[in-house]
Amino acid sequence: MQNLKFLGTGSALPEKVLTNQDLERMVDTSDDWITGRTGIQERRIARDDVSTSDLAAKALSVACENAGMSPSDLDGIILGTSTTDTLFPSTACWVQERLGVRGMFAFDVSAGCSGFLYALEIASALMAAGRGRRFGVIGAEVMSKVVNWNDRGTCVLFGDGAGAAVIGPSDGDSGILASHWGANGSLAPCLYQPAGGTQRPATAVTVAENLHTVHMQGRHVFKHAVEAMASAALSAMDQAKLTADDIDLLIPHQANIRIMEATRQRCGVPSDRMFSVVAKYGNMSAATIPIAIHEAAQAGRLQDGSLLLTTAFGTGFTWAAHAIRW
């Protein structure tokens, strides 16, 4: 077990709401189809002049405020994202620039929707190794800027947002009881943004062919997501010697309600113990879990001693899960 505490959490969401009814006017879709297949009713969309680091910096400053400290007190910033501000430097460095802080290490983790849990795993390992005491861990995305708004199969799924947590030493028995993470790169082409990197640098052709947007084999992703999220969560529970009855709150990655429900059922956790924000925010990739954690904490669903189970799956494919004593 790694003793640590969530000292503060925060989130940042764009004001603009895009409803399923709005989408009905943009592509050949319906509220019925989107709600039935995904459980999503609306999502937030960032303004043109807002980038991932703007949302991430805001979420981190709220988390620091709730932790009763300043961002300059952090020993490091680790940010999970797939929608970076720039190819380089990292979005975590842009977050420092936005917040006016420097000195502490800052880097991004590229693990898709598992990004926040990967970042948390790294932060807790650094803490265990004595390489710092307080870390800002963020999941942030502006998915709306990498979505093909003419592709009804993907554009209805995603939203923008950021969530953050400040983790630090625990003087009690809170901490990460067990974790599990992994990846399978042979399935990379099932969910990816084909162009803009060194495989296919940006050209007029890649732009014309919409290769800078999300390309996804939806059914394939669905099947692997359920299997990987459930088995990662069960592995964390098993290592921590927990049964489903012990879990006070399950926060799975919020890609769509059918994936979440199937994962919950395989883990045996009762439905009233799963926390969901997917209906109002859609799939915000790495941001969904920290935003859900923040909202659950604000709602009093996470009390000292509560047992929280998180699990995620994303591009890569990647997966990760944590059993956490709050």
Ligand SMILES: CC(C)(COP(=O)(O)OP(=O)(O)OC[C@H]1O[C@@H](n2cnc3c(N)ncnc32)[C@H](O)[C@@H]1OP(=O)(O)O)[C@@H](O)C(=O)NCCC(=O)NCCS
């Ligand atoms: C995307 C997803 C909701 C699609 O559901 P599905 O049941 O697999 O649906 P399919 O892709 O097989 O499409 C079924 C039909 O609906 C149509 N369709 C797709 N998107 C649609 C939309 N927005 N509105 C209406 N119809 C749509 C398809 O064209 C297809 O029509 P056809 O049978 O005439 O060819 C589902 O595959 C999914 O949730 N996948 C995981 C996505 C995800 O979470 N990705 C991120 C993971 S981190």
